[in-house]
Amino acid sequence: MAPMPGSERNYLWQDGTVRSWLLTTDHKRIALLYMASITVFFVLGGIAAALIRLHLIVPTGAIVSDETYSRLFTLHGIVMVWLFLVPSIPVTLGNFLVPLMLGARDLAFPRLNLLSWYLFVMAGMLVVYGLFRGGLETGWTFYTPLSTDYTQGRVLPVVAGVFLSGFSSIATGVNFIISIHQLRAPGMTWYRLPLMLWALYATSVIFVLATPVLGITLLLLGFEHFFHVGVFDPALGGDPLLFQHLFWFYSHPAVYIMILPGMGVVSEVVSTFCHKPVFGYRFVAWSSISIAAIGFLVWGHHMFVAGTSLYAAVVFSMLSFLVSVPSAIKVFNWLGTMHGGAIRLDTPMLYAMGFIGLFTVGGLTGLFLASLASDVHLTQTYFVVAHFHYIMVGGMVSAYFAGLHYWWPKITGRMYPEMWGRTAAALLFFGFNLTFFPQFLLGYEGMPRRYATYPAQFQVLNVLSSAGASILALAYVLPLVYFTWSLFRGARATDNPWQATGLEWRTSSPPPTENFAQAPIVTHEAYDYAALAQAEDATRRETPHG
Amino acid sequence: MAEHLAPYDTPLHRDETAVAGMWLFLASEVLLFGGLFLVVLVYSHTHAAGWAAGVRHTNLAIGSVNTLLLISSSAIYTLATEAARQGHERRIIPAALGAAGMGMTFLVLKGWEWRLEFREHLFPGPDFAISGPEAGGAQLFYSFYFLATALHGLHMLVGIGLIVWVCYRVRTHGGRPVSPMVVDVVGLYWSFVDLVWILLFPVLYLIGRA
Numbered sequence: 012m013a014p015m016p017g018s019e020r021n022y023l024w025q026d027g028t029v030r031s032w033l034l035t036t037d038h039k040r041i042a043l044l045y046m047a048s049i050t051v052f053f054v055l056g057g058i059a060a061a062l063i064r065l066h067l068i069v070p071t072g073a074i075v076s077d078e079t080y081s082r083l084f085t086l087h088g089i090v091m092v093w094l095f096l097v098p099s100i101p102v103t104l105g106n107f108l109v110p111l112m113l114g115a116r117d118l119a120f121p122r123l124n125l126l127s128w129y130l131f132v133m134a135g136m137l138v139v140y141g142l143f144r145g146g147l148e149t150g151w152t153f154y155t156p157l158s159t160d161y162t163q164g165r166v167l168p169v170v171a172g173v174f175l176s177g178f179s180s181i182a183t184g185v186n187f188i189i190s191i192h193q194l195r196a197p198g199m200t201w202y203r204l205p206l207m208l209w210a211l212y213a214t215s216v217i218f219v220l221a222t223p224v225l226g227i228t229l230l231l232l233g234f235e236h237f238f239h240v241g242v243f244d245p246a247l248g249g250d251p252l253l254f255q256h257l258f259w260f261y262s263h264p265a266v267y268i269m270i271l272p273g274m275g276v277v278s279e280v281v282s283t284f285c286h287k288p289v290f291g292y293r294f295v296a297w298s299s300i301s302i303a304a305i306g307f308l309v310w311g312h313h314m315f316v317a318g319t320s321l322y323a324a325v326v327f328s329m330l331s332f333l334v335s336v337p338s339a340i341k342v343f344n345w346l347g348t349m350h351g352g353a354i355r356l357d358t359p360m361l362y363a364m365g366f367i368g369l370f371t372v373g374g375l376t377g378l379f380l381a382s383l384a385s386d387v388h389l390t391q392t393y394f395v396v397a398h399f400h401y402i403m404v405g406g407m408v409s410a411y412f413a414g415l416h417y418w419w420p421k422i423t424g425r426m427y428p429e430m431w432g433r434t435a436a437a438l439l440f441f442g443f444n445l446t447f448f449p450q451f452l453l454g455y456e457g458m459p460r461r462y463a464t465y466p467a468q469f470q471v472l473n474v475l476s477s478a479g480a481s482i483l484a485l486a487y488v489l490p491l492v493y494f495t496w497s498l499f500r501g502a503r504a505t506d507n508p509w510q511a512t513g514l515e516w517r518t519s520s521p522p523p524t525e526n527f528a529q530a531p532i533v534t535h536e537a538y539d540y541a542a543l544a545q546a547e548d549a550t551r552r553e554t555p556h557g
Numbered sequence: 558m559a560e561h562l563a564p565y566d567t568p569l570h571r572d573e574t575a576v577a578g579m580w581l582f583l584a585s586e587v588l589l590f591g592g593l594f595l596v597v598l599v600y601s602h603t604h605a606a607g608w609a610a611g612v613r614h615t616n617l618a619i620g621s622v623n624t625l626l627l628i629s630s631s632a633i634y635t636l637a638t639e640a641a642r643q644g645h646e647r648r649i650i651p652a653a654l655g656a657a658g659m660g661m662t663f664l665v666l667k668g669w670e671w672r673l674e675f676r677e678h679l680f681p682g683p684d685f686a687i688s689g690p691e692a693g694g695a696q697l698f699y700s701f702y703f704l705a706t707a708l709h710g711l712h713m714l715v716g717i718g719l720i721v722w723v724c725y726r727v728r729t730h731g732g733r734p735v736s737p738m739v740v741d742v743v744g745l746y747w748s749f750v751d752l753v754w755i756l757l758f759p760v761l762y763l764i765g766r767a
Contacts, residue, residue, distance in 0.1 A: 116564035119574050185581050193574045194564055219585045227592035234704050240681040241700045242596050247681070248604055248693035257592055525563070 021424065021521045036121035037524060042106035043422070044128050049103065050491075052094035052135060057487060059087035064446075064480040070467045080463035081148035082164065088151030089142070093173050094135050096403055097265060100272035101218075102131070102183055104414045105211050107422060109187055111515035111522065112205050114196025114531040119189040120182075127182035130175050137172030141165040150461065152262070155243040155254045159235040166236050174229045177222045180268075184218025187211050196514070198533035202296070205513050205537050206289060209296040210275025213303035217264040217271075221307070225261035228254065255317060259310035267306040269403050270370070271299055273410030274341055277363045280413050281345050283511040284360035285352025288538035291344045298337035305334050315386050324383055331381035338374050342367060357509070358432030362413030365440040369405025373398060376451065391461075394454025397447045405443050412439065412490065419494065420504030424521040427501060431493045438486035445479025512543050572738030579742045583749050586712075590753055593705055597760050600697050607694015609765030610687055611702065614679055614695070619670045620762040623663050624754065630659035631751040634720070638744045641737035649740060650724045656747065657720040660713055667710055671703075702761055709757060712750045719743045 022039045025031075032040060063083055066074050075083065106124065110117050118124050141147065147164025149157055158166050191204070191212050232254065235241025243254045282289045289295055311319060311327030345367055354360065376398045379385045389395065412435070419427050449472040454460075458469050465473065507516040518527050535542040565571035601608045634656035640648035678686040680703065681696040723743050727735050 110564065119564065120578060121564070123578075181582075181585050185578055185585070188581055189574060189578045193570070193577065219581060220588050223585045223587075223589035224592045227589050230708070231592075231596070231704065234700065238682070240696060242600070242697055242704075244697075244700075246693075247696045247700075248607070249697055250599065250603070253596065253599055257595065260592075 020523050021519065022524045023424070023521050025524045034125070036117070036125050038106050038110050038118050038121065038124060039422075039522065039524075039526075041124050041128055042103050045098065045102040045106060045131070048128070048132060048135065049095050049098055052090050053487075055139070056087050056090035056095055057484065059083050059090065061480060061484060063087060064477040066463065067465070067473050068477050070465050070470050070473075072463045075463070077463040078148065081461070082142075082146035084461060085147055085150055085164075086142045089138060089169060089173070091403075092151050092265075092269075093176050094131075094138060096269040096407055097176075097180060098131065098183075099269075099407065099411050100276060100414060101187070101211060101214055101268075102127075104276065104411075104418060105187065105214075105272060106183075108207065108418065108515055109190055109211060110194065111421075111518065111526055112208055112513055113190060113194050114199055114514045114527065114533065115190065115194035116526055118186045119193055120186050123182050124186055127179040127186070130179040130182065134172040134174075134176035134179060137168045137175065139172075141168035141172065144168075152258060153229075153232060154258075155232065155235065155251045156245060158232060159241065159243065160239065162236075167233060170229050170233050170236070174226055174233070177226045177229075180218045180222045184215035184222070187215040188219065196531050196533055199514075200533075202293065203533055203535075203537050204296075205275075206278035206292070206295050206299075207272075207275035210271045210278070210299045213299040214268050214271045216300075216303050217268050217306065221261045221264040221268075224257060225265075228257040228261065231257075252314070252317060252319070255314050256310070259313045260307075263310040263313065264303070264306040266399075266402070267302055269407050271302060273366060273370075273407045274299065276410045276414040276417070277345060277366050278341075279511075279513065280359045280363040280417050281348050282538045283417070283509050284355045284357060284363070285349050286355075286510065286540055287348055287352040288536070288540070289344065290347030290350075291340075292537065294340050295344050298340045301337045302334060305330065305337070309334060312381055312386070315383055316390055328381055328383050332378065335374060335378060338370075342371055342374075356433075357416075358427070358429060358436050359413045359417035359509075361433055361436035362409050362416065362439070365436065365443075366406055366409040366413060369401050369409060369440075369443065373401030373406055376401065388457075389454055391459055392454035393450040393458050393460055396460050397450035397454060400447045400450075405447070409439060409443075412436070415490070415494075417509070418515075419497070420508050421515055421520050421522070423498060423501070424504050425497045425501030426504050426508065427490075427497045428493050431489060435486050435489040435493075438482055438489065442479050442482030442484075442486050446476050446483050447479070449473070449476045449479075510540075510543070512538050512540060568736065572736050575742050576738055576745070579745045583745065586749060590708075590756075593701070593708070594756070594760070596701055600694065600701070601765065604694030604697055605765070607687075607691040607696075608698045610691040611695040611698025612762065612765040614677070614687065615702070615762050616670050616673065617762050617766070619666050620758060623666050624758045626659050626663045626666075627751050627754050630656045630663070631748050633659065634744050634747055637723075638737065638740050641735060641740040644734055646727060646730075646734065649727050649735070653720050653724050653740075657717045660717045660720075660747075664710060664713055664717075667706060671706070674699075705757055705761070709750070709753055712753065716743075716747045716750045719746060 022037055032044065035041060062074065063080070066072050066080060066083075072080065106118070142165070145165050147162055147166055147169060149162055149164065149166065153166070153170065191208055195204075231242055235243055240247070241249070243249045243251050245251060278289055278295055309327060309331045311323055312331045315324050376394070379389060380395065380398060416427060416432055419425070453469055453472050456469070458465055504520045506518070506520050509516075514531055514533070517531060562568065562571060565574060633652055637649045637652035637656065640652060674680065678684050679699055681699050685692060685696055687695040720743060723740055726739065
């Protein structure tokens with residue numbers, strides 16, 4: 012990337028040494044360090060997914076042994092959940108944007124932010140070490156007693172890695188919450204915060220309050236795996252179900268870690284590309300908080316067939332239905348925002364619209380799984396696999412790409428090629444549906460998940476799914492190529508290429524190290540396009556030749 | 558905004574932010590130990606007899622002395638925070654080191670207690686000391702016991718490290734007053750470690766003993 016004229020002042024080029032990057036406390040640079048790291052893990056998890064889909068082209072399994080297959084989908088799950096989806100938007104876009112959106116100089120604890128990246132990298136290395144020195148076959152959930160007494164795999168380094176990555180999450184969560192409380196610019200009241208920040212705040216609450224429970228669960232698990240004796244050990248009368256309760260107490264809220272930030276991105280993008288304030292701002296803001304809050308009360312729905320009491324199951328079922336209320340509020344409010352808006356179908360908007368459709372399908376199929384009777388039939392089938400991929404890939408990955416394209420000009424100072432961006436967004440939508448819609452049908456017909464082989468009658472749908480995966484792979488590779496290209500050859504970005512209202516668009520692209528030349532003062536509500544137009548008119552009058 | 562303070566507006570703003578951060582981190586810690594106490598809640602009911610047998614084998618004398626030590630240590634640390642608040646720099650270090658010293662004594666006693674327990678074969682495993690129908694529950698108890706005390710001990714070590722760091726900062730600050738908030742933030746953490754023990758003590762030594 013060639014330095015731009017006058018660019019010695021921006022955060023990318025202020026000091027170009029490797030040392031200055033590795034010891035940086037600038038939230039924008041840390042965001043880029045994170046971005047590079049999670050991209051590596053995304054590629055790794057993606058390769059595992061590709062091998063899985065390739066294997067399932069024929070009923071007897073095409074390429075690997077049954078045991079290797081188990082290790083492959085475990086690798087895919089662990090890497091994608093813990094090293095990509097959980098950190099994804101918060102640590103990259105969130106890290107970059109929280110101070111900019113607040114009008115602050117940095118996050119509240121800049122050194123803690125850097126520490127969280129180092130913890131994450133160490134966690135990633137431990138996990139990758141474990142996965143490549145044999146891997147493990149427990150699935151991403153590490154259920155006991157398989158993970159403690161019967162596994163042949165490398166449980167300890169992987170569990171230690173996930174444990175460490177949890178501390179990285181907690182550090183990020185503390186940093187975001189305290190920054191939003193303490194570092195808002197003058198005039199930036201709570202109801203003037205961009206909805207992205209409400210979403211990240213809700214996410215951070217889950218980071219801070221749910222992740223430690225995963226931490227202690229993994230400690231108990233590691234203890235038991237190491238000493239072959241512990242609190243979940245059935246031989247002592249211990250209860251493996253207790254592990255599941257503890258695990259899902261974190262991991263269900265973590266599902267919302269994997270969607271709430273995406274909802275934040277979509278709120279920003281939909282508003283900008285409809286040139287309208289988000290419909291029902293306060294409802295969208297509080298729906299983020301309520302999703303996080305209700306998310307703590309629904310973990311039991313992962314255990315309907317695991318032998319919990321019927322009464323508990325009924326309560327968990329009803330609570331699970333409750334989550335659909337704030338989720339639906341969001342979807343309706345995005346549609347309300349689009350209604351009557353001057354919609355521009357730029358790449359971020361295409362991804363965001365894909366998100367709304369795919370998330371809705373994922374959410375509605377979740378209701379089948381929240382109902383006790385249908386869950387008994389569908390649980391442990393491909394229906395579940397399709398459902399959560401609609402949320403996590405159709406939802407979160409779409410939103411991640413929407414956000415990447417939307418803020419790419421701000422982050423790098425360069426525009427990506429619009430035509431290629433739209434192509435990639437369309438490929439993602441079609442490839443995704445072709446991959447995962449057949450899996451709903453497979454699950455409905457009873458194909459169990461996690462098996463390396465399947466009866467011949469399921470082959471057509473499996474081949475369709477694998478074909479879709481190849482399109483999906485293209486949709487992932489394309490942005491990697493043209494984003495890299497744009498770093499060198501992309502057109503220079505203006506400060507506010509989308510005519511958006513957020514504070515981050517009021518500074519230069521890319522921003523200077525200190526974020527704003529003058530500390531901003533906020534005088535109007537979020538998404539106030541009329542105020543933006545007035546301000547630009549005023550600037551034009553002041554500088555007639557500009 | 559003074560550049561060396563960034564991203565804060567004033568020293569007070571910086572200190573308040575640090576205190577808020579510590580409180581939030583402690584909320585996270587509560588959930589960490591909360592998961593452990595869930596284990597207690599479940600097994601002290603489903604395996605009441607075996608769990609109680611485990612409790613009866615813990616060393617009440619050492620546990621009680623340690624409880625006294627830790628509570629006193631927190632009390633002494635408040636002298637350091639008070640001294641910092643009043644600007645008596647030189648009184649911070651003795652109080653803080655006194656608190657840290659009592660913490661170290663706690664850890665030494667705890668280590669000794671562990672040694673005794675290993676000798677008595679109270680660590681769960683094939684040659685576990687308690688046999689009969691209560692063996693399973695007692696081993697569950699001792700799995701919990703060793704993990705909980707190890708985790709608490711680790712927190713103590715971190716706390717002692719932080720106190721020593723505060724003393725170092727006071728010494729190397731060259732006459733300029735140290736912000737009382739720094740002393741406070743470490744005090745918050747130290748009190749939390751104390752509080753965890755106040756909950757662990759009855760769970761490990763008292764409930765089910767009679």
